[in-house]
Amino acid sequence: MSEGLFPRERATVAPGAVHVPGWLSPARQRELVDACREWGRGPVPYRRTVLPGGGVMSVSSLCLGRQWEPYRYLDSVGVELPGWLAALGREALVEAYGADGEGGEHGDFAPDTALVNFYGPGAKMGMHQDKEERSGAPVVSLSLGDRCVFRFGNAENRGRPYRDVDLASGDLFVFGRASRWVHHGVPTVYPGTADPALGLVGRLNITLRETGLTPPGTP
Template sequence: MDGLFPRERAVVAPGAVHVPGWLSLDRQRELVAACREWGRGPLTYEHTVLPGGGVMSVRSLCLGRRWVPYRYLDAVEVELPGWLGELGREGVREAYGEEGLPFVPDTALVNFYDAGAGARMGLHQDKEERSGAPVVSLSLGDRCVFRFGNTANRGKPYTDVELASGDLFVFGGPSRFAYHGVPKVLAGTADPALGLTGRLNITLRETGLRGEARPWPEAAHVEGRP
C-alpha cells in the first residue's frame, strides 16, 4: 500500500498492463543481489555507445542472447537463468491470464539508472525481435516516470505512469511496438530496506531468432485480464 490507498492495476493501452507491487520486498532483494552478482563478471554494467556516437546515460548488461544497437548477436556470454525466464512467464500470466502462447524469453536487458547522474531513457521501440511475444519489465529501486506512447511516432498521445520498486509492466499485442522511455527518475524514493541507490530495470524478451519466428495472438486476453 502506498499512502492511504493501494495503487491499482491498470490497462494503460490495449495489451499494456501495469501491476503495482507485484514483487514482494524479499523477491526484490533477491533480484537486486542477482543484478549485483551478474555485474561482477564476466559481464559489467557499461554505457552503450550508439552507432551515431552518442552514449546512453544508463549502464546496461545483457543476459542470454546479446543485444547491441540495433540488433542481436549470436554470442551468449552468460546464459539467461531458468528462474528468471520463469519469473517472466509468471508476469505474462499475471497480465494476461493463462490463455495464449507460452512466453519463452531468451534475453534479458538489465539497465541501471544512476539518478544522481540524471540517467534517463529516450523514447524508442523494441523492434529488433522477430517474435511478437510481449515485453516483460520489472522495476527495482527508485521510482520513475515511465512514458508509454503510441506505435506511430515519438509524439503524443502518450501516457505517463509512475513505476515503483516491485512493479510489473507487460506490453504486447497492439501495444507491442509502442514507443516508450523513462524521462525522469525520482532520486531517493527507494525503500531503504532494499539497499539500492538508483533504479534497476529488467526487461525480458523473446527474440524469435532461435528457430522459426512466431506471432503472438492478438486475442482478447491481451487487453489485460481483470
C-alpha cells in the same frame, strides 16, 4: 500493495499493456537486486552503450542470454539467462493476461534475452521501440529501486499521444499484443525514493524478451 493512504490500482494502460503495482514482494525484490549485482561481476559487466552516432546512453546496461548492441542482436551469449528468471517472466504474463491468455499456463513464453538497465544519478531513457526482435511475444518489465515516470506512447512516432505511468519498486509492466511495438521511455527518475531496506541507490529495470532468432551456435 499501497503507498501511504491510497492504494495504487492495477491498470490496463493500452490494449495489451498492463501495469500491476507491487507485484514483486520485498523479499523477491531483494533477491533480484542481489542477482543484478552478481551478474555485473560476470564476463559482461554493466556498461554505458555507445550509439552509432557517437552518443552515449546515460543508463548502464548488461544482457543476459543473447547479447544486444544498437540496433541488433549478436550471435553470442555472455551471461546465461537463468531458468528461474524465465519462469518469473511466465508468471508475470499469467498475472497480466490470465492463465488462459498469451504465454499463460502452457508456458509458451520462452525469453532468450533479458536487458538489465541501471539508472544512476541523472540517467533517463529516450523514446524508442523494442523492434530488433522478430517475435511478437510480449515484453515483461520489472522495476526495482527508485520510482520513475514511464512514458508509454504510440507505434507511429516518439511524440504524442502518450501516457505517463508512475512505476515504483516491485511493479510489473507487460506490453504485448496491440501494444507490442509502441514507443516508450523513462524521462524522469526520482532519486532517493527507494525503500532503504532494499539496499539499492538508483533504479534497476529488467526486461525479458523473445528475440525470435535462431539460438546462437545453431547451424
